Amino acid sequence: MSKSDEELIRRIVNQDHSAYEELVSRYETLVYNTCLGLTGDAVLAQDAAQEVFFQLYRSAPSFRFECRVPTWLYRISVNKSLNLLRRQRIYRLFRSLSAVSSDERMDDAIDSKIGTKQPEEAWEIKEKQNLLLKAIADLTPEQRIVLVLHKLEGLTSQEVAEILDTSKAVVEGRIHRAKRSLQKILLSQIK
Amino acid sequence: MPKKCRKIKKHLFSYVEGNLGPGRRAVLENHFQACLRCRTQAQELHQLWKELDIWEKKSPLPGLWPALHQRVKDFDIKGLESLPKSVDFNRLLRPAAAVLLLLLGATFGYFLGSYPQEKWPAAYAERSQAAVSEEAYIASYLEDFWDVPQRSLSGFYIISQILPEDRMP
Numbered sequence: 001m002s003k004s005d006e007e008l009i010r011r012i013v014n015q016d017h018s019a020y021e022e023l024v025s026r027y028e029t030l031v032y033n034t035c036l037g038l039t040g041d042a043v044l045a046q047d048a049a050q051e052v053f054f055q056l057y058r059s060a061p062s063f064r065f066e067c068r069v070p071t072w073l074y075r076i077s078v079n080k081s082l083n084l085l086r087r088q089r090i091y092r093l094f095r096s097l098s099a100v101s102s103d104e105r106m107d108d109a110i111d112s113k114i115g116t117k118q119p120e121e122a123w124e125i126k127e128k129q130n131l132l133l134k135a136i137a138d139l140t141p142e143q144r145i146v147l148v149l150h151k152l153e154g155l156t157s158q159e160v161a162e163i164l165d166t167s168k169a170v171v172e173g174r175i176h177r178a179k180r181s182l183q184k185i186l187l188s189q190i191k
Numbered sequence: 192m193p194k195k196c197r198k199i200k201k202h203l204f205s206y207v208e209g210n211l212g213p214g215r216r217a218v219l220e221n222h223f224q225a226c227l228r229c230r231t232q233a234q235e236l237h238q239l240w241k242e243l244d245i246w247e248k249k250s251p252l253p254g255l256w257p258a259l260h261q262r263v264k265d266f267d268i269k270g271l272e273s274l275p276k277s278v279d280f281n282r283l284l285r286p287a288a289a290v291l292l293l294l295l296g297a298t299f300g301y302f303l304g305s306y307p308q309e310k311w312p313a314a315y316a317e318r319s320q321a322a323v324s325e326e327a328y329i330a331s332y333l334e335d336f337w338d339v340p341q342r343s344l345s346g347f348y349i350i351s352q353i354l355p356e357d358r359m360p
Contacts, residue, residue, distance in 0.1 A: 020263065021260070028251050028255060029250055032250070032251040032255075033249060043252075046255065049255060053255075054263070057266070128239055129246075132239060132243060151243050152246045183203070183236070186236060187200065187203070187232065
């Protein structure tokens with residue numbers, strides 16, 4: 001019988017690494033995909049996911065069980081991803097990364113997703129997903145967060161509001177604006 | 192782009208999302224029958240939006256757990272000391288650069304102000320020697336104001352600006 005998240009957290013506080021491993025394997029997909037949507041970069045998303053789980057380990061003793069563990073993880077994922085992106089921007093000031101390498105990273109992220117499909121179909125999906133990830137990356141951080149959580153992670157407005165510690169109405173407004181912005185970006189790309 | 196197409200474009204996303212009423216939907220679909228460009232855009236947008244809906248979850252790249260486990264083990268042994276000290280370059284470097292520039296400017300200004308006259312470069316010293324003659328200096332200065340009579344109020348003001356108070360006529 002699988003243990004509850006709360007029980008695993010209590011065991012992590014006592015430095016139980018097997019409980020920690022179980023929690024990581026339970027939520028690694030959720031965390032990684034959130035980070036991937038927010039950063040649009042497979043390598044950055046991997047780094048962010050590692051930071052998220054490390055933060056979980058460090059902060060487990062202070063977790064007060066006021067919210068669910070996934071909600072907590074979503075919050076950390078959003079913060080860590082945005083921090084990494086900010087640091088990346090500063091890093092690029094010193095050493096500019098070529099657009100090609102960024103595209104390659106995006107391709108890496110998408111390639112493994114479509115490995116089972118026919119080549120032509122796979123190429124088409126890859127193109128579409130590339131276009132979408134690029135368009136999402138062009139949104140403001142505020143819009144990107146709500147769109148990734150709502151659209152890619154499939155959370156309801158209420159759940160997103162809980163993660164961002166705001167009201168449902170605010171989240172719905174942001175989702176609406178994010179969709180409008182995404183529409184403009186996509187339409188300019190598919191002209 | 193024709194005006195009609197621009198109007199249609201405004202509702203394209205709502206159409207793709209299925210949020211349009213039957214009346215407006217029919218208007219758009221009628222337009223699509225006549226306009227290939229709008230029809231293609233709607234189809235492409237629809238496909239992209241569908242892709243977002245069926246977004247497949249992806250597993251992290253291999254190596255997440257081993258790297259994480261190593262970090263956690265280090266943390267257990269060394270505690271907070273094992274954490275790399277994060278430096279926020281943006282917060283630290285900008286003020287540091289501003290202070291450095293300010294100090295450099297002040298030092299340079301002080302150096303220029305206290306530089307002894309006898310050590311001035313020869314050409315510069317000659318020029319300042321030549322300007323010693325007061326009349327010549329006034330005359331050269333007043334060349335710029337050749338149309339102002341010296342005994343007028345304006346002339347008096349100009350001379351008062353370049354002569355010390357005890358030398359005023």
